[in-house]
Structures are given as C-alpha cells and as structure tokens.
Amino acid sequence: MRRPVVRGIQAALATTALGVAVGAVLPTPQASAAVGAATGYATRNGGTTGGAGGQTVRATTGTQIHAALCNRASSSTPITIEVEGTINHGNTSKVSGASCNTADDRIELKEISNVTIVGVGSGAIFDQLGIHLRDASNIIIQNVTVRNVKKSGSPTSNGGDAIGMESTVRNVWVDHATLEASGGEDQGFDGLFDMKDNTQYVTLSYSILRNSGRGGLVGSSESDLSNSYLTFHHNRYENIDSRTPLLRGGTAHMYDNHYVGLAKSGINSRAGAHAKVENNYFEDAKDVLGTFYTDALGYWQVSGNIYDNVSWSAPGTENHPAGPNPVSNTSVSIPYAYSLDAASCVPEIVRQTAGANTGLKVSNGSCTPQSPTPTPTGSSPSPTPTGSTPSPTPTQTAPGGPNLSLGAGADGSSKADGTSYGNVRDGNLSTWWSPAGSTGDISIKWGSATRVSRVVIREASGAVGYVRSWQLVNYDTGAVLATGTGAGPISFAPTSLSKITFRILTSTGTPRVAEFETYAG
Structure with a gap:
C-alpha cells in the first residue's frame, strides 16, 4: 500500500520595450549564477554551462521570466534568470518576441539555448506550474521547487509534468531541485521528470522527487528510443509508485541515489535500454530494478547497491525483476569521471545535500557534505577533472591504493x-x-x-x-x-x-x- 501523501537585494522592476515588467539587469559582465559545474552526461557533447557569460536578471513572476527570455538579442544569447518567490498561473503570461516562444500555462523554454534559471533569496517555488523544455539546449535549472503540476482537473500545466523535455533537447543540468506532487494519475498528476522525443545528455543531481505515482519517463512509447545519455546521482526518490525512471532504450547511469517507499517498481529498464546502477540505497521498496509491464527486455550492470527491506515479485509474462539477488546482464562504459560515495552512507549524505534550499551542498566523494565553490566571474564552469578515480566498493582499489584489509x-x-x-x-x-x-x-x-x-x-x-x-x-x-x-x-x-x-x-x-x-x- 502506498504511504499517505504529505502535503541579496530586491531588484527594482524595469519596463521593457515590450511593455512587460522584468527584473532589473545587473551590471555586466556576469558569470552564471549557477553554483558549481555540471556533472555526469551533461558534461559531454560540448558541456552544459547555461547562461554563463551573459547578463543576470532578477524575476519574481512567470511573466518576468518569459520577458527576460524575449528581451534577449537572440534566442541563443546567454542569460541567467534569478528567481525569487512563487511562480503560478496568476502571474505567468505569454510574452512574444523574436528570441522566445512562450505560453500562458507553463514556463516555456522553447527553441532557445544558453539559459540558467536559479532560485535565490527566500527560494523559488513553481506552484502548479511546470517547466517545459522543447527544441532547447544548454539549459541549467538549479535550486527550485516545482510542485503539484496537473494534467487534469484545474489548473493544468505542462501535461502534468513538473519538468518535461521533448523534441530535440540537448545538454540539460537540473540540480538541487525539489519536484513533488500530491498523488498519482487518478488525482490528476503525471511525471515529475519526463524526457521524450530525442532528449539527450541530461543530468539530474542532488534533487528530491516525492509523493507521486510516477517519478519519470524516458521515451513516450516502445518506439521512442531516441533518448539517451542520462545521469541520475545523489537524488532521493520517496513515496513513488513507479518510474524511477522508466527507461526505454538509451543509456543511463544511476549512482548514489536513495530510493525509499517505491510501491510498485523502481528502475524499469526496457526496450533495449542499458542502465549502470551502482552504490544506490534501496529501502522499503518493491521490485526496485528490472523490466516491468512488458516483455521488451532491458539490461543493467549492478555493483555496490544496498537492498534494505526490498521485496521482489515472481518473474512471469511482462514481469522480469532483477532480484532477489540482482546480477549484471550487460556492461556499461561511462565516459566521464565521477566519485562514488559508499552505498551505506547514501541515505545520510543525500539527506544533507539533496533538494532546493539546502545550501547547494554536495558530497566530497567521501560521504561528507561540503559547500560548493561558485564559478569564477566571467568564466565557464570548470570541467569534471579528467582521470578522477571513483571511491571504491569493498573489492576495488581506492585512490590511496588497495584495501589492505583484504587478505589480513x-x-x-x-x-x-x-x-x-x-x-x-x-x-x-x-x-x-x-x-x-x-x-x-x-x-x-x-x-x-x-x-x-x-x-x-x-x-x-x-x-x-x-x-x-x-x-x-x-x-x-x-x-x-x-x-x-x-x-x-x-x-x-x-x-x-x-x-x-x-x-x-x-x-x-x-x-x-x-x-x-x-x-x-
């Protein structure tokens, strides 16, 4: 049975030539207000830097966010939009311009590139209003809460997805976000983090996804296999029925995540998908890994995971759980450097670092939270260091050499x-x-x-x-x-x-x- 669902300075406003109030532009040059650098697959394909090097604008309404996009010189002019306050249907209207394509019922990042949206000050809450990316690239979304987005009932937004990406989306980093609903499809909600129709090179890090029937979709159907190169790390999935995520085709890397209270299924690798699943902590959950609801099988490589009070259903038609003793049935090569926390400390390190308004803390790779280092003014985030060695599972070699206890x-x-x-x-x-x-x-x-x-x-x-x-x-x-x-x-x-x-x-x-x-x- 599912657990019960739980429910710097203020910038002066200026009026643009479009006649729409937008946040005052801060002095230039400005570095991206996003803190830290992208990780995972978002570092590939040229990297993800968002609005680094462009102007920084403050917005307190959805209309101001749209106006900031529309007021750029072009649809690719870098911009950072610092958001503070509650963004909802009442303060979000469509804005027109040559550098944007917006809509009334959602924050629309459509046919644009080089944008950072970051929550600042007292925080940014997108209330019943989803963030939609379509034909977009090089996007950073950081330190925001998106809640209670519906696809049915009233009001509706973004097809019911908290964050939805579709139609040739490239290089997206979503970091320190809180994505939450208040029920499942019967209550009008859909996915928290959906990707379809050729979405690639995406990282979701240090985020919380909770209280939803569906965590996230990758591919809208068994024929939508164009979505790939996805990283999920240091996230907490809590009180979710299924789809953490549902992965149709493509390659995904899940490490150091805490999955707790998954009522029906978890990582659903199907239709030829390849998932590397390592050093995650699965707790009080069912069927946390496998191919479910189809006979179109997917694949997984597992190591270092902890299964704490996890139950497994019997295999059968359209039900192919990886457990009760998960073993690898493929090998997945990861092209970027990363550091692994031990699975035993994942619940605690994720508790201290994940979600919006947690100080943007990250793990130091040894199970200890640390405050991030801001990106230097006027420069792009530094790339992930080449040749970094992941922290070990018990049988691996650590940066300090081999585990001396083996054989002692x-x-x-x-x-x-x-x-x-x-x-x-x-x-x-x-x-x-x-x-x-x-x-x-x-x-x-x-x-x-x-x-x-x-x-x-x-x-x-x-x-x-x-x-x-x-x-x-x-x-x-x-x-x-x-x-x-x-x-x-x-x-x-x-x-x-x-x-x-x-x-x-x-x-x-x-x-x-x-x-x-x-x-x-």
Missing part, C-alpha cells in the same frame, strides 16, 4: 551468534560482524607493521546509522588515532602498526559492520 587477519572483543570477525575483510557487504551487545571492538591485523592513514567503516543493510560514537585505536600502543560519530570514512596521520581497532562506544541498536577497510593513503 581480524579479531575482536566479542561476536554475536551467526557473525564472524572475518566478515569485515571479505569484500562482501552482505556479511557482517556484530558484537554480542551494543558495543565492542573489531580489529584488522597484519603479520608486520603496515602503514595506514585512512579507514572506511561500512555498515550492513538494515543497520545503517546504528553506530554512533567510536574510537579508532592503534592497538600496538593504545593511542587513539581518531574519534567521531557515525560510520563512514576516517582519515588520520599516517601510522605504522600491526593491528588497528575500531571501538564502538555507543550505538542505537546492535551494530553490523560489513566492511572494515584500511588504506595506506
């Missing part, structure tokens, strides 16, 4: 029935050690002194967040190397030792340590 010994203060000390060094997140009570020690040991400066503690599915306060101890000398709360990565001064101990001082339940990884650097 292990012991501890106590172990619960059915658990083993050796489970923390076997590279398998589905096995673990638990102490006999709520506290205890677990150690990694070597036959000779070994240099260590970094540890990663990974909790097992169903027990993420149980470890609270801890100490990391040099067992040889008794020296405390580090203290803290919560499992995850731990860095300290490089130390040569033959045994290192993770001491759990407090917990919220019986801890389950799946992996105790150690690295030299």
